[in-house]
Amino acid sequence: MTADSAGLYLHIPFCARKCPYCDFYSLPFTEEGAQAYAGALLRAMKRVAEKGELKRFSSLYLGGGTPSLLGAYRLACLLEGAARLFSLSPDCEITLEANPGTVGADMLKSLRKTGYNRISVGVQSGVDGELAALGRIHAAEEARTAVLSAYNAGFDNISADLMLAIPGQTGESLGKSLDFLKSLPLSHISAYLLKVEEATPFGQAGESLILPGEDETADLYYACCQTLEWAGFSQYEISNFARPGYESRHNLGYWRCLPYLGLGPSAHSFFGGRRRFFGRDIKSFVAEENPLVLFEDDGPGGDEAERLMLGLRLAEGFDTAALKEKSAAVLNRAEILSRHGLCGISDGVISLSRKGFLLSNSAILFLLEGLE
Amino acid sequence: MAYNELIRNFCIIAHIDHGKSTLADRILELTSAVSERDMSDQLLDNMDIEKERGITIKARAVRLEYEAKDGKLYVFNLIDTPGHVDFNYEVSRSLAACEGAVLVVDASQGVEAQTLANTYLAVENDLEIVPVINKIDLPAADPERVAREVEDIIGIPCLDAPRISAKNGVNIEAIMERIVEGIPYPLGDENAPLKALIFDSFYDSYKGVIVYVRVMEGTLRKGMEIRMMGTGAEFGVVEAGTMGATSLFPRELLRAGEVGYFTASIKNVADTQVGDTVTGVESPAKEALPGYRKAMPMVYCGIYPQDGAKYPDLRDALEKLRLNDASLGFEPETSVALGFGFRCGFLGLLHLEIILERLEREFSLDLITTAPSVIYKITLTNGKTVDIDNPTNYPDPATIQKAQEPFVAAAILTPAEYIGAIMELCQQRRGIYTDTKYLDADRVEVRYLLPLGEIIYDFFDALKSRTKGYASFDYELSEYRDSRLVKLDVLLNGETVDALSFIVHADNAYARGRKLAERLKEHIPRQMFEVPIQAAIGGKVIARETVKAMRKDVLAKCYGGDITRKKKLLEKQKEGKKKMRQLGTVEVPQEAFTAVLKLDD
Numbered sequence: 001m002t003a004d005s006a007g008l009y010l011h012i013p014f015c016a017r018k019c020p021y022c023d024f025y026s027l028p029f030t031e032e033g034a035q036a037y038a039g040a041l042l043r044a045m046k047r048v049a050e051k052g053e054l055k056r057f058s059s060l061y062l063g064g065g066t067p068s069l070l071g072a073y074r075l076a077c078l079l080e081g082a083a084r085l086f087s088l089s090p091d092c093e094i095t096l097e098a099n100p101g102t103v104g105a106d107m108l109k110s111l112r113k114t115g116y117n118r119i120s121v122g123v124q125s126g127v128d129g130e131l132a133a134l135g136r137i138h139a140a141e142e143a144r145t146a147v148l149s150a151y152n153a154g155f156d157n158i159s160a161d162l163m164l165a166i167p168g169q170t171g172e173s174l175g176k177s178l179d180f181l182k183s184l185p186l187s188h189i190s191a192y193l194l195k196v197e198e199a200t201p202f203g204q205a206g207e208s209l210i211l212p213g214e215d216e217t218a219d220l221y222y223a224c225c226q227t228l229e230w231a232g233f234s235q236y237e238i239s240n241f242a243r244p245g246y247e248s249r250h251n252l253g254y255w256r257c258l259p260y261l262g263l264g265p266s267a268h269s270f271f272g273g274r275r276r277f278f279g280r281d282i283k284s285f286v287a288e289e290n291p292l293v294l295f296e297d298d299g300p301g302g303d304e305a306e307r308l309m310l311g312l313r314l315a316e317g318f319d320t321a322a323l324k325e326k327s328a329a330v331l332n333r334a335e336i337l338s339r340h341g342l343c344g345i346s347d348g349v350i351s352l353s354r355k356g357f358l359l360s361n362s363a364i365l366f367l368l369e370g371l372e
Numbered sequence: 373m374a375y376n377e378l379i380r381n382f383c384i385i386a387h388i389d390h391g392k393s394t395l396a397d398r399i400l401e402l403t404s405a406v407s408e409r410d411m412s413d414q415l416l417d418n419m420d421i422e423k424e425r426g427i428t429i430k431a432r433a434v435r436l437e438y439e440a441k442d443g444k445l446y447v448f449n450l451i452d453t454p455g456h457v458d459f460n461y462e463v464s465r466s467l468a469a470c471e472g473a474v475l476v477v478d479a480s481q482g483v484e485a486q487t488l489a490n491t492y493l494a495v496e497n498d499l500e501i502v503p504v505i506n507k508i509d510l511p512a513a514d515p516e517r518v519a520r521e522v523e524d525i526i527g528i529p530c531l532d533a534p535r536i537s538a539k540n541g542v543n544i545e546a547i548m549e550r551i552v553e554g555i556p557y558p559l560g561d562e563n564a565p566l567k568a569l570i571f572d573s574f575y576d577s578y579k580g581v582i583v584y585v586r587v588m589e590g591t592l593r594k595g596m597e598i599r600m601m602g603t604g605a606e607f608g609v610v611e612a613g614t615m616g617a618t619s620l621f622p623r624e625l626l627r628a629g630e631v632g633y634f635t636a637s638i639k640n641v642a643d644t645q646v647g648d649t650v651t652g653v654e655s656p657a658k659e660a661l662p663g664y665r666k667a668m669p670m671v672y673c674g675i676y677p678q679d680g681a682k683y684p685d686l687r688d689a690l691e692k693l694r695l696n697d698a699s700l701g702f703e704p705e706t707s708v709a710l711g712f713g714f715r716c717g718f719l720g721l722l723h724l725e726i727i728l729e730r731l732e733r734e735f736s737l738d739l740i741t742t743a744p745s746v747i748y749k750i751t752l753t754n755g756k757t758v759d760i761d762n763p764t765n766y767p768d769p770a771t772i773q774k775a776q777e778p779f780v781a782a783a784i785l786t787p788a789e790y791i792g793a794i795m796e797l798c799q800q801r802r803g804i805y806t807d808t809k810y811l812d813a814d815r816v817e818v819r820y821l822l823p824l825g826e827i828i829y830d831f832f833d834a835l836k837s838r839t840k841g842y843a844s845f846d847y848e849l850s851e852y853r854d855s856r857l858v859k860l861d862v863l864l865n866g867e868t869v870d871a872l873s874f875i876v877h878a879d880n881a882y883a884r885g886r887k888l889a890e891r892l893k894e895h896i897p898r899q900m901f902e903v904p905i906q907a908a909i910g911g912k913v914i915a916r917e918t919v920k921a922m923r924k925d926v927l928a929k930c931y932g933g934d935i936t937r938k939k940k941l942l943e944k945q946k947e948g949k950k951k952m953r954q955l956g957t958v959e960v961p962q963e964a965f966t967a968v969l970k971l972d973d
Contacts, residue, residue, distance in 0.1 A: 260933055270935065277934070
């Protein structure tokens with residue numbers, strides 16, 4: 001394990017309002033809750049530092065939830081704590097997820113000064129009707145303001161989330177959203193296809209939720225990829241696009257099977273060859289003097305099947321050399337995919353095409369069978 | 373009084389659901405062969421499937437004692453018979469073990485095709501028929517009409533037949549007295565050379581095969597050397613005795629006229645064929661009893677485990693079933709599409725279904741079956757004739773001089789209003805009309821020659837649905853007739869799937885091919901690549917459908933490092949895939965193989 005390449009994730013499980021499609025762990029925001037929770041995170045970081053297993057991080061990511069709800073002071077404390085307890089690399093990527101309507105210009109300036117160097121804004125759509133259907137609290141103009149404020153505060157690495165295949169979305173409305181994004185000073189865009197999770201209001205909505213069909217969804221995805229590429233964002237992962245040099249280091253760590261430590265309820269970790277996680281229970285996390293005792297084991301990680309599954313999500317692809325004698329079987333299968341335009345093969349590296357990305361589950365399963 | 377004068381050997385014959393098993397239970401109760409406490413409902417049918425389907429699959433027999441009104445104690449041997457055309461031969465052998473038959477007719481349903489068929493069988497075997505009218509407790513019961521019907525249609529006196537309710541135990545004693553009075557006692561010389569008729573056998577893991585016999589002549593003794601006259605196999609009798617309702621009662625000997633069992637350390641029911649004659653090795657009978665023939669499978673299909681690793685389990689299961697069922701034949705077979713499996717032969721479609729159900733239920737096997745096939749006789753241009761029971765072995769059409777397929781003589785009994793519908797159905801199935809007979813003002817027997825290949829799929833279901841369930845149906849193998857046959861192949865992604873090929877009459881090939889392609893399209897999910905489905909005869913494509921390529925199958929969302937969740941989702945998808953058959957690069961769900969068997973709407 002190269003310690004420098006580890007990522008640190010802090011989960012902030014608070015939201016102003018729960019979006020009806022979201023099944024991430026989050027709770028209504030309260031000042032007291034936020035205060036106690038920030039303390040618990042600091043405590044957890046301290047315990048990790050004492051243990052000494054993980055010391056050096058090259059990325060820090062505050063995700064949620066809506067981390068920006070914590071406010072500039074608590075966010076500063078958390079970053080300051082991490083920097084004090086661990087060794088953060090000089091070029092450490094420090095990301096804060098922020099939702100429009102929860103960050104102002106002053107706060108952003110303060111965050112930038114504290115050391116945050118990347119902002120990920122939950123824009124989701126440039127069309128107000130779609131934002132309303134998604135249950136978002138913001139309108140497109142507020143998203144624009146948030147991005148511009150961040151830019152003006154000195155952030156040069158700003159990412160926006162965009163959702164695809166959402167209720168009411170058409171090629172035309174997606175075009176509007178993409179135009180909207182292109183008009184902003186962004187270095188990175190994550191474009192996710194909506195997945196309806198069962199335990200959400202969307203999942204329970206049944207027939208009343210009208211979503212684009214499989215063919216329309218595919219068309220939306222291709223249109224999105226193509227437009228972003230033309231706008232100078234190259235696709236480096238199934239759902240992620242960046243201007244050159246602005247790929248998210250933290251997220252790349254997940255796909256490259258690098259170690260990461262996730263703190264907070266529902267956060268996942270991978271280090272020392274094992275995957276582990278905290279249960280979706282903020283009370284225990286806050287109450288526990290040593291939150292690390294709450295770590296639950298999630299089995300071994302990082303085997304070749306996992307590396308293949310994760311690596312193929314990236315445009316850079318997966319180098320079959322790592323599979324040694326099993327590489328031939330996997331490459332034979334890749335040949336079949338390649339004949340149908342689902343992947344490319346170059347010097348033993350398999351990389352999915354855009355068509356392959358969109359069929360990645362089937363394609364990955366098909367290749368994984370070569371390992372059996 | 374000689375011992376045999378107090379014996380009555382009889383069976384009960386009835387149409388499905390007319391109450392045979394319930395009546396048997398009442399008789400058992402009345403003769404206190406089994407205490408009520410021990411009675412589970414319908415004792416004679418002790419397999420689950422029999423209970424569920426309300427039919428008796430294998431014959432059983434039981435010895436009962438009844439004190440009649442004349443004050444004498446009689447021995448009743450009640451021999452149960454299977455109630456389905458697939459088992460006609462077994463029925464005939466059970467009947468041959470009896471002197472009489474109790475004919476049960478439902479007081480509301482009246483005479484049905486099976487009632488007729490079984491009664492004819494009984495009459496052919498010179499059995500004395502004792503009719504009873506059952507289910508008089510039903511609101512729709514009309515015993516007088518039904519009695520007249522029996523007299524008119526079957527031609528036996530029935531007006532004074534006991535009216536009973538087997539369900540409620542009403543008037544059962546009247547039947548017992550009729551059995552004593554009406555059914556002749558068995559004849560036969562206990563000192564003559566032994567001739568015992570095998571009418572059933574089953575495998576017991578402790579004693580080996582237990583053989584049920586009716587001694588026709590001579591005496592069967594414990595310890596004697598015996599020979600099966602049909603198969604030539606010889607054994608020493610280890611145990612002989614009679615059958616109680618729940619256990620066996622060993623005895624030293626069985627004399628002419630008696631019904632009982634013996635064991636002889638026999639390992640395989642194939643050595644104890646139903647209908648064979650048991651004789652003594654020392655002083656053998658000159659001639660065997662008439663009527664013996666080897667069980668002949670009429671329907672064949674391939675049976676494959678869904679999970680290839682279960683092949684040995686399937687073999688073990690089939691071997692276990694064959695211990696008890698000499699008519700079940702199987703040989704290893706390989707299919708490119710389905711891997712290793714077995715080609716199995718059955719007496720008929722019900723027999724096939726029963727075996728499949730038992731394999732799945734009793735042995736927990738998940739199976740794929742190929743389309744059932746009959747045996748076609750193909751004469752080649754070189755003059756040789758070959759039997760084809762597997763489409764895979766169908767010869768090159770250029771080498772075929774003549775093709776023949778088996779026909780059955782079918783009798784359909786129906787209310788007159790459905791004649792049109794039935795004729796239409798039979799016509800569709802390439803039936804050749806024989807005749808129509810009015811049994812009474814409303815009841816008609818329609819007779820057709822039908823290709824067996826056309827009735828092994830779903831003829832019975834089609835018949836029932838067109839006649840609101842009123843028609844009943846019986847058939848027997850008739851003859852081979854010249855036919856124009858073709859082999860229909862299915863190609864997925866350009867490759868022939870051997871397991872989906874079948875032999876079909878040339879006139880039906882286009883329609884079947886189109887339907888088959890449509891059905892497959894419905895059952896094959898979209899996959900990464902477009903899948904062309906073609907139905908072809910020889911090299912000629914006669915139908916084509918396409919399963920469009922899937923376009924989206926992706927986990928796009930970033931789950932904050934929750935890799936396990938992604939893995940689990942993939943695992944789930946993989947489980948789903950396991951239920952699929954991989955044919956080249958095409959994944960075909962198991963149900964597609966069975967869905968194509970039911971092509972008629």
